[in-house]
Amino acid sequence: MFQMARFLDIFRPIARFMPEVTPPERRVSFNEKLFWTGLVLILYLIMSEIPLYGIPLYSQGVGYDPLLYMRVILAARRGTLMELGIGPIVTAGLILQLLAGSGLLQIDFSIPEDRALFTGANKFFAIIMVIFQALAYILGGAYGSIKPDIAFLICIQLVAAGVVLMLLDELVQKGWGIGSGISLFIAAGVAQQIWWLSLGPVGPMSDEKYFGALVAFSQAIMAREYENGWWGVIHRPDNLPDMIGFLSMLIVFFVAIYFQGVRIEIPISFARYRGYRSKYPVQLLYVSNIPVILTSALFADIYFVAQILWSRFNRDGSSVWLNLLGSFSQSGAVPTPTGGLAYFVTPPRSLELVGEDPVRALVYVTLLIAFCVIFSVTWLEVGGVDAKTVAGQLLSSGVQVPGFRRSERPIRRILDRYIPSVTIVGGVVVGCLAAFGDMLNSFGTGTGILLTSGIFFQYYQQLVQERVVEMYPAFRDFLGK
Numbered sequence: 001m002f003q004m005a006r007f008l009d010i011f012r013p014i015a016r017f018m019p020e021v022t023p024p025e026r027r028v029s030f031n032e033k034l035f036w037t038g039l040v041l042i043l044y045l046i047m048s049e050i051p052l053y054g055i056p057l058y059s060q061g062v063g064y065d066p067l068l069y070m071r072v073i074l075a076a077r078r079g080t081l082m083e084l085g086i087g088p089i090v091t092a093g094l095i096l097q098l099l100a101g102s103g104l105l106q107i108d109f110s111i112p113e114d115r116a117l118f119t120g121a122n123k124f125f126a127i128i129m130v131i132f133q134a135l136a137y138i139l140g141g142a143y144g145s146i147k148p149d150i151a152f153l154i155c156i157q158l159v160a161a162g163v164v165l166m167l168l169d170e171l172v173q174k175g176w177g178i179g180s181g182i183s184l185f186i187a188a189g190v191a192q193q194i195w196w197l198s199l200g201p202v203g204p205m206s207d208e209k210y211f212g213a214l215v216a217f218s219q220a221i222m223a224r225e226y227e228n229g230w231w232g233v234i235h236r237p238d239n240l241p242d243m244i245g246f247l248s249m250l251i252v253f254f255v256a257i258y259f260q261g262v263r264i265e266i267p268i269s270f271a272r273y274r275g276y277r278s279k280y281p282v283q284l285l286y287v288s289n290i291p292v293i294l295t296s297a298l299f300a301d302i303y304f305v306a307q308i309l310w311s312r313f314n315r316d317g318s319s320v321w322l323n324l325l326g327s328f329s330q331s332g333a334v335p336t337p338t339g340g341l342a343y344f345v346t347p348p349r350s351l352e353l354v355g356e357d358p359v360r361a362l363v364y365v366t367l368l369i370a371f372c373v374i375f376s377v378t379w380l381e382v383g384g385v386d387a388k389t390v391a392g393q394l395l396s397s398g399v400q401v402p403g404f405r406r407s408e409r410p411i412r413r414i415l416d417r418y419i420p421s422v423t424i425v426g427g428v429v430v431g432c433l434a435a436f437g438d439m440l441n442s443f444g445t446g447t448g449i450l451l452t453s454g455i456f457f458q459y460y461q462q463l464v465q466e467r468v469v470e471m472y473p474a475f476r477d478f479l480g481k
Contacts, residue, residue, distance in 0.1 A: 015120025075185035088129035248440035306342035347438035369431035376427030387415035
């Protein structure tokens with residue numbers, strides 16, 4: 001087992017040169033936090049509209065999109081400074097968190113020096129991941145055939161945009177804003193896509209209606225197309241936005257919000273404050289949406305690798321082994337998976353595709369739910385939220401369960417009744433919701449809606465806490481603000 005202190009010492013000289021946002025030395029007011037959060041959001045939206053220099057000239061309409069099915073949850077925008085989105089930052093942080101949480105690398109987050117070095121290592125790995133993904137894009141042919149000087153310039157732009165995005169996230173997390181910058185960017189990306197698919201004024205399209213689902217639906221009602229049946233009104237061919245995608249988006253969103261509030265409450269008491277009792281909630285979505293994020297990232301990586309290998313070495317489909325990983329056909333600008341593992345980990349995003357190949361839909365749903373459960377159980381141990389760890393945290397906080405002696409064993413025994421079960425059930429729930437949204441072509445994708453609903457729920461709780469602290473400063477210590 002490696003010692004984390006030695007590992008962190010490697011980044012001691014590097015951390016000095018890493019850009020950093022200084023935390024506030026005073027208490028930031030609620031209105032000021034809203035201002036900085038809004039400013040960060042506006043800067044992200046501006047960056048997502050600025051095109052990469054060199055892309056329109058050399059590769060407009062050329063190449064393919066390796067992150068096609070991950071752009072919503074990665075807050076990425078094709079051909080702009082936000083080409084990679086939060087992918088490198090999340091990947092770097094996830095790797096280090098998994099190593100630290102699994103105990104392979106030891107770290108004490110209560111020590112400020114360790115926290116600072118860990119942050120520096122996280123930034124360093126994030127920049128490395130930006131460079132790696134940018135090179136994979138260019139060498140894999142995502143931008144078509146481009147000159148070396150333009151390729152170098154694209155890498156510089158992506159690295160600079162990645163550093164700026166990292167600093168914007170740090171600005172929010174260090175107390176200047178509310179919540180997390182990463183969560184803010186995801187929610188903004190999903191909301192932007194939902195707005196465009198619902199109200200996009202571009203058109204008329206192949207069915208002589210405008211692009212947005214609500215606009216096209218209004219056109220169909222005004223033209224009295226419902227007289228020949230409602231199916232032609234709520235459903236549109238060619239995978240265009242329709243009311244099925246809009247309504248399924250609403251269903252997934254409200255069901256996810258409902259499940260956010262489903263929980264089991266365990267009665268607890270505080271040894272320091274005799275007579276004061278409360279309840280410890282064990283939520284149904286105990287590990288939140290982490291399982292579906294990891295599963296989506298795994299499926300996207302399979303699709304990404306399979307597409308690059310097909311594009312470079314197997315366009316004629318002559319390699320049996322590469323066909324097992326994934327085979328594609330390219331009638332337009334974007335290759336379509338037609339076989340192999342990449343075909344089954346890519347969701348059929350319409351009812352027509354589900355009807356054409358129900359076996360693919362069944363395999364996709366089975367794989368999605370299975371990996372959601374696997375990652376739920378894995379994160380239980382890796383993320384430090386298992387019954388043993390939580391029992392120790394409660395005990396160190398002076399908490400005990402009424403009717404039981406103040407010891408870790410009885411608290412752990414009670415938590416063991418619920419935590420493993422809700423972890424598995426929660427993994428199945430998020431897997432089913434994500435699959436339902438994906439196969440009905442929900443606006444924002446099923447995974448994106450799940451993430452956004454969880455983010456909105458967390459922001460609601462944080463805004464309430466911030467407002468309470470603003471109005472009643474005596475609650476600041478109690479809420480940890």
